[in-house]
Amino acid sequence: MLVCLAFSNQFTTPIYLEVPKNWPKPHYDFSKNPLTEEGFQLGRNLFYDPIISRDNTISCASCHLQQTGFTHVDHDLSHGIEGRIGTRNSLALVNLAWSKDFMWDGGVNNLEMQPINPITNPLEMDEKLEHVVAKLQRSEKYKALFTSAFGDEKVTSQRLLKALAQFTVMLKSSNSKYDKVMRKEAVFTKEEQNGYELFKANCASCHTEPLFSSDKFENNGLKPDAVLKDGGRIKITKNNKDSLRFKVPTLRNIELTYPYMHDGSIKNLAMVLFHYTEDIYQSPTLSKQLVKKMELNEQEKGNLLLFLRTLTDEEFIRNPRFQYPR
């Protein structure tokens, strides 16, 4: 075992996720999956490869596109193989190192285990993990990639999942205008500044800076979809207090990641603000912050939207290291 480690260390290049100044400590345990350039590149290839779906048509990137902040725009619900349609809006993959759990209901407890969900979900990739392992084991390309990452060509689900996590954990967005303003490298316009103040007063208790998510579960007053009947977090905890609660999504790159909400029911940001000010659905688990009506006039809404646009990180959505591997 030690000999293997010594060998693999000789041929791999360690890489690190740099934690931005004033950000919290990442939740992901890097000690159990030390990042290497080779592991990252293997994960990147896997992320963009439809080989992991049953009919080899859909990859992770099918629903998580870099240009749109690693989510799927224009579709309210995620799509799977053979035109199948899922039950929730795909989440943006960003700053995952800081997430404690994953999916809208938090059902997945570790970033490494997340891919099992879309791979095996009949409405998504409808594949079996052991088939993916077998397909990769037959591929000359992956024999080479697994060898460079792990020292030998053996494909296991553990290696596959750790490599995918090495790629997705590196998807860090921390260079938006907001970040530059915080680092005093840029300044907000007057309207953006006003929007930021409104944001702190009305939104930040759940969309907590700097990740723009508390990583908790909340009922944000969205009327439940009559067809989907999705109770959210309660499905995992079986606790009535969690009925209609969903993971608070990050607002980073929010301008790009439409439509919004777990069911994709709100098409644009102006409608999101309408929802929070005028259209809250009352239910016993409604977040306490939303019980009192949120008051924003049209000018304030405009300023808030301008602030939200400062969360767009052009460097992140164009970072060549995250692109389709060539």
Added chain:
Amino acid sequence: MIKNGIVVALLFLACFKSNSQIKTDSLSLTFKVKFNQLPAAFGKPFITSNKDTIVLETFRCYISNIEIQYADQSVFKQNNSYHLLDLENPNSLVIPITTKSDKVIRKVTFNIGIDSITNTSGALSGDLDPVKGMYWAWQSGYINMKMEGKSSSCKTRKNEFQFHIGGYLQPYYAMRKMEFLYDKKTTQLNIAIDLNDFFTNIKLSETNSIMIPGKQAMQLANYSTQMFHLE
């Protein structure tokens, strides 16, 4: 070069030693899956105490954290002690534990299922590899015990019953600790798993498909402990 040679030689020796241990010198824990005291088998109909006729198709179960306490107060704790018992694979039912000794064994303990820390530890290998079909995708976590089969009592599709028992989040933490007093010397510990002692507790016409963590899984986990008997 010489150094490498020595390492390789040592590795060879280590392999040799552990192999021989498994074959001859080790104390092992052997599980015997039964139905009403007769060996359980797939495809063969059994009648439960509740008069349900069942045909078993799957029996898999995790056994973890095996510990032997000796009369002299010493304790053996197995490292990385996670074992998947699978009735389909007889080798999996014999778990080599430690070297034989003539010490009196006071107590044997193990868990049915997987502890919560392991459940949140990310991608694992060996018996804990999620390709073993004992891992839930939509809600992370290991299935501690899987029993599937058919019974005419089940008014379900193809008369199937399916019990996937697990869950690691409180209050539905379904792992169960087992403890057996022994007070003897031995070279082989035999534990019977009598499925009838599980099915005695349920009416298959009413309870036939539990595949999520929760209250019912906790109840089934309690029933599952009744199957284990030290022989």
